[in-house]
Amino acid sequence: xxxxxxxxxxxxxxxxxxxxxxxxxxxxxxxxxxxxxxxxxxxxxxxxxxxxxxxxxxxxxxxxxxxxxxxxxxxxxxxxxxxxxxxxxxxxxxxxxxxxxxxxxxxxxxxxxxxxxxxxxxxxxxxxxxxxxxxxxxxxxxxxxxxxxxxxxxxxxxxxxxxxxxxxxxxxxxxxxxxxxxxxxxxxxxxxxxxxxxxxxxxxxxxxxxxxxxxxxxxxxxxxxxxxxxxxxxxxxxxxxxxxxxxxxxxxxxxxxxxx
Amino acid sequence: xxxxxxxxxxxxxxxxxxxxxxxxxxxxxxxxxxxxxxxxxxxxxxxxxxxxxxxxxxxxxxxxxxxxxxxxxxxxxxxxxxxxxxxxxxxxxxxxxxxxxxxxxxxxxxxxxxxxxxxxxxxxxxxxxxxxxxxxxxxxxxxxxxxxxxxxxxxxxxxxxxxxxxxxxxxxxxxxxxxxxxxxxxxxxxxxxxxxxxxxxxxxxxxxxxxxxxxxxxxxxxxxxxxxxxxxxxxxxxxxxxxxxxxxxxxxxxxxxxxxxxxxxxxxxxxxxxxxxxxxxxxxxxxxxxxxxxxxxxxxxxxxxxxxxxxxxxxxxxxxxxxxxxxxxxxxxxxxxxxxxxxxxxxxxxxxxxxxxxxxxxxxxxxxxxxxxxxxxxxx
Ligand SMILES: Nc1ncnc2c1ncn2[C@@H]1O[C@H](COP(=O)(O)OP(=O)(O)OP(=O)(O)O)[C@@H](O)[C@H]1O
Ligand SMILES: [Mg+2]
Numbered sequence: 001x002x003x004x005x006x007x008x009x010x011x012x013x014x015x016x017x018x019x020x021x022x023x024x025x026x027x028x029x030x031x032x033x034x035x036x037x038x039x040x041x042x043x044x045x046x047x048x049x050x051x052x053x054x055x056x057x058x059x060x061x062x063x064x065x066x067x068x069x070x071x072x073x074x075x076x077x078x079x080x081x082x083x084x085x086x087x088x089x090x091x092x093x094x095x096x097x098x099x100x101x102x103x104x105x106x107x108x109x110x111x112x113x114x115x116x117x118x119x120x121x122x123x124x125x126x127x128x129x130x131x132x133x134x135x136x137x138x139x140x141x142x143x144x145x146x147x148x149x150x151x152x153x154x155x156x157x158x159x160x161x162x163x164x165x166x167x168x169x170x171x172x173x174x175x176x177x178x179x180x181x182x183x184x185x186x187x188x189x190x191x192x193x194x195x196x197x198x199x200x201x202x203x204x205x206x207x208x209x210x211x212x213x214x215x216x217x218x219x220x221x222x223x224x225x226x227x228x229x230x231x232x233x234x235x236x237x238x239x240x241x242x243x244x245x246x247x248x249x250x251x252x253x254x255x256x257x258x259x260x
Numbered sequence: 261x262x263x264x265x266x267x268x269x270x271x272x273x274x275x276x277x278x279x280x281x282x283x284x285x286x287x288x289x290x291x292x293x294x295x296x297x298x299x300x301x302x303x304x305x306x307x308x309x310x311x312x313x314x315x316x317x318x319x320x321x322x323x324x325x326x327x328x329x330x331x332x333x334x335x336x337x338x339x340x341x342x343x344x345x346x347x348x349x350x351x352x353x354x355x356x357x358x359x360x361x362x363x364x365x366x367x368x369x370x371x372x373x374x375x376x377x378x379x380x381x382x383x384x385x386x387x388x389x390x391x392x393x394x395x396x397x398x399x400x401x402x403x404x405x406x407x408x409x410x411x412x413x414x415x416x417x418x419x420x421x422x423x424x425x426x427x428x429x430x431x432x433x434x435x436x437x438x439x440x441x442x443x444x445x446x447x448x449x450x451x452x453x454x455x456x457x458x459x460x461x462x463x464x465x466x467x468x469x470x471x472x473x474x475x476x477x478x479x480x481x482x483x484x485x486x487x488x489x490x491x492x493x494x495x496x497x498x499x500x501x502x503x504x505x506x507x508x509x510x511x512x513x514x515x516x517x518x519x520x521x522x523x524x525x526x527x528x529x530x531x532x533x534x535x536x537x538x539x540x541x542x543x544x545x546x547x548x549x550x551x552x553x554x555x556x557x558x559x560x561x562x563x564x565x566x567x568x569x570x571x572x573x574x575x576x577x578x579x580x581x582x583x584x585x586x587x588x589x590x591x592x593x594x595x596x597x598x599x600x601x602x603x604x605x606x607x608x609x610x611x612x613x614x615x616x617x618x619x620x621x622x623x624x625x626x627x628x629x630x631x632x633x634x635x636x637x638x639x640x
Contacts, residue, residue, distance in 0.1 A: 061514060066417065094520035104511035106530055117519035173519055
């Protein structure tokens with residue numbers, strides 16, 4: 001986890017020479033990138049360019065897709081190749097949490113939603129769980145809105161609240177890395193602002209990768225920005241640089257809204 | 261100007277010809293519509309005739325005009341011989357027990373016309389059918405849900421999976437009497453037996469443990485019947501379960517996995533509970549089949565007549581499963597086909613059929629209620 005000493009940030013996630021296929025169709029081409037500790041990295045790019053695909057590769061969510069396979073290269077988290085056959089995907093996913101593009105709370109109470117990750121680890125002590133619920137809901141800026149109705153269904157919440165509930169649920173497992181796939185795509189500006197604030201505050205404890213279609217959002221929340229196009233990583237740099245002086249023409253065209 | 265005028269002239273004077281005689285398409289449509297309608301009415305008619313006959317004739321046996329309005333004897337006694345006789349100018353129809361009491365009371369011996377199976381009631385058949393249904397559905401649901409989970413959650417699509425699906429599909433098309441033969445061969449004659457003491461026909465002992473094993477057969481028994489019936493409805497249960505599992509959004513599985521759940525944990529906590537109501541509902545149709553089929557239990561579980569109820573005269577608990585039972589569908593078969601027909605047997609037939617329908621409807625209702633309760637508990 002985070003170190004207080006100002007030592008150079010090391011790459012927590014390293015993708016090298018990564019090719020990825022859905023059946024015969026290649027979705028990612030030769031991706032090379034580093035994502036550093038306690039940084040927010042934003043993935044931008046037109047629809048279908050492989051942002052979600054790469055994100056889902058980082059916690060091996062693509063294992064669920066029947067036809068998915070890796071062509072070449074590897075992804076390392078904390079120096080360990082996560083596609084090594086010996087890797088315990090359960091442990092990996094505890095370390096690498098994920099918030100999905102479509103919010104998907106369980107049809108359980110808000111309380112049970114938040115502590116799901118703890119319950120399945122066999123943690124059942126009421127005080128521990130109560131504490132976790134409060135901490136995570138506060139962490140996800142949802143506590144004040146739901147503290148009086150923790151036993152109502154998670155599905156009774158509004159879309160934005162559901163998304164924050166999903167974030168709270170991911171926080172409860174205390175991951176090192178948080179992958180967020182368009183967490184604000186279904187949210188109104190107010191809720192979006194809340195989630196962005198949240199990302200800012202989470203930055204101290206987590207390494208965050210966020211996919212977004214919203215250029216302003218990428219500019220606001222991220223330290224680094226990676227631009228993808230047709231399955232290739234076109235450019236990755238400090239967010240300021242990408243937005244102020246992109247080196248690549250396509251990047252410039254995309255962020256200035258000329259295509260995509 | 262003039263062009264518009266000519267156009268206007270060519271148009272029909274009244275409306276657009278809506279009131280002319282119907283076009284050909286229109287009359288075909290009408291004929292086809294009536295064909296469908298008649299077909300539906302015909303089915304409705306058949307269904308009403310069947311149900312009304314059974315309800316009308318059956319309720320005469322099951323209900324009566326005087327207190328307690330229900331024919332208690334019919335619901336609580338075993339089938340008996342019916343004695344029909346005249347005594348001191350009055351006509352009596354008494355089942356065996358009552359007749360003996362009648363004789364003893366009056367201290368006389370009366371000559372009577374006797375009709376086999378036409379007196380008493382059908383209590384042992386009700387008990388037997390309920391036991392068979394509960395047992396078979398327990399087995400079928402357990403096996404069916406397990407294999408459905410395997411098929412739709414774990415297995416990789418491919419030739420083997422297709423072969424398995426195909427054989428399950430074929431299983432659904434096998435006539436029930438074939439299941440009966442299968443049950444006879446596999447369970448009745450060659451069912452595996454474990455025992456703590458040596459028994460006739462045991463094959464080997466798990467030495468040094470005092471456990472003896474052999475394919476000695478289960479005889480005509482509740483256990484053999486339950487397994488045979490369970491295998492018969494397995495295709496229904498499996499496809500119902502698979503469908504219900506598929507209906508659960510993939511997002512729930514992904515969300516649990518992303519929180520560090522193993523596949524099985526995800527299924528157990530976030531798939532099965534929500535799929536269960538659907539599985540139960542779709543399995544109701546299986547309940548009706550299990551309760552209704554005669555052929556599979558004919559050789560495996562059903563007795564035409566048995567004096568003791570299943571829980572009477574047991575030496576050890578396991579005997580409960582190794583006894584034959586009476587059952588409603590088989591009883592209907594016996595009183596309709598195995599004994600001489602007369603007005604008294606007809607009463608039995610329709611009475612039994614009526615009770616049978618009520619029980620099947622009751623079981624279906626119970627599963628629906630259970631489903632509603634589950635839905636409430638796991639509200640989407
Ligand atoms: N399960 C799948 N099976 C087959 N092809 C897939 C699958 N998921 C994604 N793809 C394909 O992979 C490519 C990349 O998809 P991906 O979802 O990563 O895009 P994305 O950048 O996240 O787009 P969006 O911004 O619309 O979410 C697309 O062409 C898509 O059709
Ligand atoms: Mg996406």
